[in-house]
Amino acid sequence: MSLLRQLLALRDERPYFVAVSLIALVALGTYPAVDWYLRALDIAPRFGFWDFGAYSSAMERWTAGESLYVQNDDGGYHGSYLYPPVALLAFAPFLLTLPFRPAVLLWTAVTVGLLWLAIQRLVTALGGSFHPTERLALLLLVVGFHPLLLSVKLGQTAGALGALLTFAASASLRGRGYLSGALTACCGVIKLPYAPAGAHLLDSRDRFLGAVTGGFGLLLLSVLVFGVDAHRTFVEVLTWGINEGSNARSPTIWLPPYYRPLYNVPYSLAIRILASLAIVVGVLRAKGTVREVTALGFAAVPLLAPLTYAYYFVAALPAVVLLIAAELDRPGGRPVVPVVGLLLLQFHSYGLRGLGATAPEWIPAVLLQPGLYGNLLIVGLAGARVAAAGGPLTVRSLTSAAGRRGD
Numbered sequence: 001m002s003l004l005r006q007l008l009a010l011r012d013e014r015p016y017f018v019a020v021s022l023i024a025l026v027a028l029g030t031y032p033a034v035d036w037y038l039r040a041l042d043i044a045p046r047f048g049f050w051d052f053g054a055y056s057s058a059m060e061r062w063t064a065g066e067s068l069y070v071q072n073d074d075g076g077y078h079g080s081y082l083y084p085p086v087a088l089l090a091f092a093p094f095l096l097t098l099p100f101r102p103a104v105l106l107w108t109a110v111t112v113g114l115l116w117l118a119i120q121r122l123v124t125a126l127g128g129s130f131h132p133t134e135r136l137a138l139l140l141l142v143v144g145f146h147p148l149l150l151s152v153k154l155g156q157t158a159g160a161l162g163a164l165l166t167f168a169a170s171a172s173l174r175g176r177g178y179l180s181g182a183l184t185a186c187c188g189v190i191k192l193p194y195a196p197a198g199a200h201l202l203d204s205r206d207r208f209l210g211a212v213t214g215g216f217g218l219l220l221l222s223v224l225v226f227g228v229d230a231h232r233t234f235v236e237v238l239t240w241g242i243n244e245g246s247n248a249r250s251p252t253i254w255l256p257p258y259y260r261p262l263y264n265v266p267y268s269l270a271i272r273i274l275a276s277l278a279i280v281v282g283v284l285r286a287k288g289t290v291r292e293v294t295a296l297g298f299a300a301v302p303l304l305a306p307l308t309y310a311y312y313f314v315a316a317l318p319a320v321v322l323l324i325a326a327e328l329d330r331p332g333g334r335p336v337v338p339v340v341g342l343l344l345l346q347f348h349s350y351g352l353r354g355l356g357a358t359a360p361e362w363i364p365a366v367l368l369q370p371g372l373y374g375n376l377l378i379v380g381l382a383g384a385r386v387a388a389a390g391g392p393l394t395v396r397s398l399t400s401a402a403g404r405r406g407d
Helices: 002-007 015-040 050-063 087-095 099-123 130-143 145-155 160-173 177-190 192-203 205-245 267-285 289-303 309-329 336-346 347-359 370-388 393-406
Strands: none
Touching: 002 267, 002 309, 002 370, 015 130, 015 145, 015 336, 050 087, 050 145, 050 309, 087 205, 087 289, 087 393, 099 145, 099 160, 130 145, 130 336, 145 160, 145 177, 145 309, 145 336, 145 347, 160 192, 160 309, 160 393, 177 192, 177 205, 177 267, 192 205, 192 267, 192 309, 267 289, 267 370, 289 309, 289 370, 309 336, 309 347, 309 370, 336 347, 336 370
């Protein structure tokens, strides 16, 4: 039975889930046309591929024997290459063989295509099946997810990293723990704010070992190819980025990528640290919740990263898929919650624009972000399920849980 027929078959049992899911399908499927209209009104940004230009410049400097990282006149690195040195190897097949425009278009096609394939793999690993027409329709839905389309316009890496996480979740469900761990580590090495996605590594010895092996291998490759000096400079770039993240401007000074989940919240760093520790403890205590544990870590990326943007919501796509499947299997489950969360992520940027322009000034800016509520819904549901699956909290229970994990 196709996925759409399975969805419609639930209309008597779960009417709200079916209704909201159909709304989400329409919202995603029609958004490319909406974006075209918004671009015609000079509201939505054009396909400028600005960030890919930074990767291209870094590639030119590397091939010329110069430093990958270039400081601005103010001593910062804004607008330049900000990734670890090894990440440049992902762009090399495109930028070393093609001019800029064909290279960025091929990069876009490959990364979006990989995410499309990864979601199909994840759905089938969860027991779903696609009609051939649904596979094609899924591509339109993926492209219609605003955070991904925004990432494409910027020439960003969110699609590629989202694909890696989705493949990692699929590999985990198929019992390929080492591969799942290695793919997750690859995301964390390429973009350190994706570290919360590694929560599911604590749930399995195989996944953890795969992550350690894969991460160490990438770091070793990076040092061998780019040398030690490039990595010393990258540490300076990281320090600058952390300082920039602590001085973020109000999200109501609108730009499409803006998402500041803890803007102007007192002790935001302490909140992030405590939330991360809570996730670690919850994962170590939980039993039989691989889907929820994986979803919790993925969805926590845009919430807990020191400096995050709306395109980080792409990491929540596999989390939504995992939670829908888990909630449908749970007696009394609430699969409508992750779908509502997805819709709020979809409308974050322009919802923020509208609320920022119309809301009274006394409302804190942090509360005007639709994506924040969507993010909290997804993380909250996954966290609640993981916490409910845990046993009594003792030092012995935590150490024994860490020692017995395995695929």
